[in-house]
Amino acid sequence: MSAIIEARGLGRTLPGDPPVVLLRDVSLTIEPGAFTTIVGPSGCGKSSLLYLLGLIDRPTTGELLVEGREVSQLSGDARAAIRLARFGFVFQFHFLLPEFTALENVMLPMQRLARLSSTEARARALELLAGVGLGEKHTKTPDRLSGGERQRVAIARALANDPILILGDEPTGNLDSHNSARVVETLRALAHEQGRAVACVTHDPGIAEVSDIQIEMLDGRVERVIDRRGAVSGQP
Numbered sequence: 681m682s683a684i685i686e687a688r689g690l691g692r693t694l695p696g697d698p699p700v701v702l703l704r705d706v707s708l709t710i711e712p713g714a715f716t717t718i719v720g721p722s723g724c725g726k727s728s729l730l731y732l733l734g735l736i737d738r739p740t741t742g743e744l745l746v747e748g749r750e751v752s753q754l755s756g757d758a759r760a761a762i763r764l765a766r767f768g769f770v771f772q773f774h775f776l777l778p779e780f781t782a783l784e785n786v787m788l789p790m791q792r793l794a795r796l797s798s799t800e801a802r803a804r805a806l807e808l809l810a811g812v813g814l815g816e817k818h819t820k821t822p823d824r825l826s827g828g829e830r831q832r833v834a835i836a837r838a839l840a841n842d843p844i845l846i847l848g849d850e851p852t853g854n855l856d857s858h859n860s861a862r863v864v865e866t867l868r869a870l871a872h873e874q875g876r877a878v879a880c881v882t883h884d885p886g887i888a889e890v891s892d893i894q895i896e897m898l899d900g901r902v903e904r905v906i907d908r909r910g911a912v913s914g915q916p
């Protein structure tokens with residue numbers, strides 16, 4: 681299957697005296713249907729890489745292809761358009777609006793960004809919440825949900841634009857193990873059952889172990905990539 685993202689020799693250096701090298705010569709692919717984790721010690725460049733892959737930041741060297749198209753040189757508006765149309769983001773903190781129900785939190789971006797009518801947005805938001813196992817809880821405000829449930833609402837919200845790529849920055853970072861496991865199952869299902877590409881930065885070795893592709897970073901470089909899909913599918 682062709683990659684959603686292909687990075688070729690990406691580098692990111694912050695100007696200064698001396699310059700700060702965040703990333704050097706990073707080559708990797710992020711593929712549909714796979715749950716990918718990005719791991720490594722604190723400060724090795726995981727978040728910096730995620731910002732490049734999510735078109736939030738630009739590389740200083742190398743090429744970044746999204747669905748086969750080089751995007752590093754595109755205008756800020758063109759990059760934002762790709763982000764809005766094709767990517768979904770899930771962060772460590774859910775950023776749900778406290779005074780709105782789960783349903784309204786998922787509906788809001790659909791109405792604002794995709795300009796769906798409230799009837800259309802409601803139907804789609806209910807479907808997305810059911811898909812993350814929260815169909816019964818759509819009337820609850822965030823304070824009436826567990827941490828993991830809140831994070832699953834945030835995942836449903838990230839699916840509002842039907843993204844091909846979901847990027848997570850420590851999406852289970854502040855959850856206990858039970859809630860964390862449910863969130864990981866939800867993310868894995870988005871890859872395995874819906875064919876999306878899901879890539880998450882994580883500190884948790886338990887999450888990395890259940891990922892299809894584990895990208896290990898060290899000192900701003902990709903140190904090793906573990907691809908577990910061959911073993912799972914029984915291919916040689």
Ligand SMILES: Nc1ncnc2c1ncn2[C@@H]1O[C@H](COP(=O)(O)OP(=O)(O)OP(=O)(O)O)[C@@H](O)[C@H]1O
Nearest residue numbers: 694700701702720721722723724725726727728729
């Ligand atoms: N704007 C900046 N100015 C100076 N140094 C920076 C800046 N942004 C990041 N860094 C440094 O670059 C390195 C990589 O940071 P990054 O946040 O990508 O690492 P990380 O692997 O995600 O870390 P953590 O696991 O602690 O979140 C770190 O040493 C960080 O201190």
